[in-house]
């Protein structure tokens with residue numbers, strides 16, 4: 007462990023960058039915009055994947071795999087899609103290198119592709135081109151498929167996990183016989199994401215719909231979950247799109263209904279990415295390092311021995327190993343750190359930085375008294391307790407930590423969601439308190455754009471089940487029937 | 497289900513292609529050389545991944561993720577590596593498309609990369625460039641990291657699973673403080689692969705070393721496992737490479753030893769890919785379709801109702817659902833197929849095609865007698881047995897099937913491994929019986945190449961623990977101390 011972190015108050019952005027490095031989560035690679043996800047960061051992603059994958063399968067989905075490359079012409083087939091994705095993408099033009107005779111490796115111009123290939127930024131086009139071959143009749147529907155994959159969207163300004171050229175994600179792509187069924191699927195998967203965010207990531211989210219301006223390129227409706235970070239900026243944590251018949255029309259995918267009628271197929275797509283790791287870090291962590299919800303922590307409990315002699319260490323190790331075995335039986339992941347090259351204080355700081363939810367320490371006095379020191383990472387509270395009943399105590403503590411950090415984040419969000427009733431008030435709130443601002447808007451893209459240009463705040467969503475309330479747009483004064491949620495966002 | 501398969505005897509290659517399609521495993525995509533892995537095929541890969549991933553973690557490895565792209569210059573840093581991989585690869589040259597004003601999407605020449613990026617064909621270079629930042633002293637070693645990823649090697653002639661431009665794989669990349677430790681790791685991971693092949697895939701393999709000609713580009717030693725397919729051709733099912741200090745030297749990765757000496761780091765890499773699915777198909781399946789080892793089968797047991805009335809179906813369904821629940825409690829994956837649009841005979845053929853190991857059928861007479869019909873896919877044996885004790889019977893049957901198909905494949909390999917003591921005999925065996933041929937070779941790359949050019953047979957490996965035996969090279973007559981294993985191969 008090197009020195010501590012820049013504090014959040016001093017420089018939130020710097021705090022985040024240092025934390026990602028010092029907690030051994032990820033680093034920039036030699037390839038501009040691409041990150042290396044280090045083992046500790048990747049272990050969190052694996053835990054996220056396992057939980058999400060089970061939720062997808064429990065709702066009837068299967069995984070499959072589609073090509074990394076998409077023929078350039080596919081992008082032009084859905085008009086709004088090409089505008090959204092063709093502009094910043096990695097283009098494969100050749101399929102061979104050669105030695106130029108002077109010892110330099112160069113691109114072989116004889117191996118130029120007839121049609122360029124795009125590294126997928128998202129897979130609607132290649133998947134709907136494939137679905138065409140899979141669908142003839144209503145009997146072939148629904149298709150409920152998900153893909154775990156890497157995607158590339160060229161980015162000049164990158165931040166680890168939050169915005170990188172290559173990132174990992176899952177993308178669900180479903181095909182349905184009716185509009186209603188597709189909308190139900192879109193909403194079902196939004197709820198899966200909200201459930202995951204709240205019950206696994208301990209991250210409270212607002213469920214809502216995007217405005218037309220903020221929709222996915224090619225969608226009729228984009229649903230999203232929005233979370234609030236500690237600096238008062240919002241982060242979109244997942245999206246679920248109702249694509250209507252746009253991609254079916256673009257790729258000519260029709261089916262014969264039960265009634266014998268030919269119609270285009272209805273589509274959804276939905277995705278979350280390694281960006282969630284960025285959200286997890288920013289939502290909960292403090293100036294000492296990561297705070298991880300126990301359900302996603304790679305190490306849930308760490309045991310550190312404090313000893314003055316080899317004899318003492320042997321006795322402590324015997325207790326630690328027995329305890330570790332008992333915890334493992336309860337499916338609690340535990341690490342016993344008996345490295346003899348590092349002081350306990352150094353190890354304490356390291357596990358604080360890495361956000362291990364529960365730390366146990368066993369010293370000479372504990373040996374005499376049959377006790378153990380137990381510290382929780384979120385509140386840093388320490389207690390010396392009897393080893394009797396310890397496993398049960400830890401099980402309960404892990405549940406308590408999971409709930410506590412959710413409640414803390416929820417309180418933070420509630421305290422930082424404010425109503426603004428004039429544009430002045432809106433701007434002042436943005437600059438002094440940030441957070442979510444609930445305000446009336448006249449429903450036009452023009453006003454939305456004006457607000458964005460003038461304040462950098464965007465409409466994060468129109469919350470689902472929004473309460474109807476007559477009011478006036480904060481900018482134009484035109485009538486409005488509901489408030490929408492604004493924020494500056496990642 | 498459409499018509500049956502071309503028989504293996506008639507056209508083995510055609511049989512394979514049809515089987516991959518009819519069992520719903522994979523298909524060619526619109527992108528030349530890239531496949532779509534369909535849900536049923538992908539479910540097999542997920543089972544393989546889960547088993548392998550656990551084995552990797554049990555041997556101390558963690559997963560991480562490195563960039564998809566590799567700067568062109570990295571390839572030139574390890575001389576033999578560039579020859580092996582630079583020739584057929586996907587090259588990214590631009591990072592933007594644009595509209596040409598006439599409604600066509602074209603590559604934006606203003607967005608040309610200064611240095612081309614190669615889509616990884618394998619990740620030694622980008623990983624060793626990263627490890628340079630991770631390693632200073634022996635305390636940072638070993639690094640035991642694995643990556644699950646997609647890779648691209650441009651291929652003109654492709655076959656689903658066996659040879660495709662893009663494929664999925666895992667690649668382990670480890671760093672060690674001594675040559676001996678790296679060699680031990682190389683051998684350990686070869687044994688993990690052999691264990692997986694034999695005990696999960698039911699695929700007997702020969703463990704061996706490649707000759708210098710057949711080594712991985714950049715390795716000092718390549719270990720491999722080789723399996724025999726039903727047409728008598730060999731298939732390399734996994735490789736584990738001892739890389740010496742080649743990549744550490746290419747990327748200047750040094751460490752300070754315990755004794756304070758500066759030295760280059762020792763490396764290994766090892767990988768298996770979706771090619772294993774091709775091996776699985778070709779090793780066990782028959783003219784009715786797939787035969788899957790129960791440990792990797794997505795569906796282990798299917799239950800099909802045979803009924804003449806809704807009332808009968810209700811009674812059968814009650815039994816089937818109870819039975820399915822009991823099987824699930826034993827972690828047996830089970831599907832109850834009560835689709836009412838298809839006849840039982842059609843379903844039987846479909847599950848035969850898909851290689852479901854155990855099929856249960858329940859009919860009217862079974863209702864009366866308290867019985868059930870149980871059929872095993874591998875031998876097609878059918879039995880009518882009492883429903884009492886059925887779950888235990890199925891558990892035992894799944895174990896028996898797993899063992900039986902391994903033994904069958906092992907017998908096949910033993911019957912098809914022959915010694916040749918002259919080049920004449922060698923060539924005749926190749927053309928009449930194929931299989932593995934064990935023969936003396938003088939140890940020179942020239943003779944190896946001559947045999948390959950003249951017969952298309954390659955040295956698959958020098959088996960580990962090979963028995964020493966004085967003899968004469970079948971081509972040159974020069975003295976030899978051991979036989980090596982030849983075959984034509986996939």
Ligand SMILES: [Zn+2]
Pocket residue numbers: 477478485
């Ligand atoms: Zn009014």
Ligand SMILES: [Zn+2]
Pocket residue numbers: 967968975
């Ligand atoms: Zn001799």
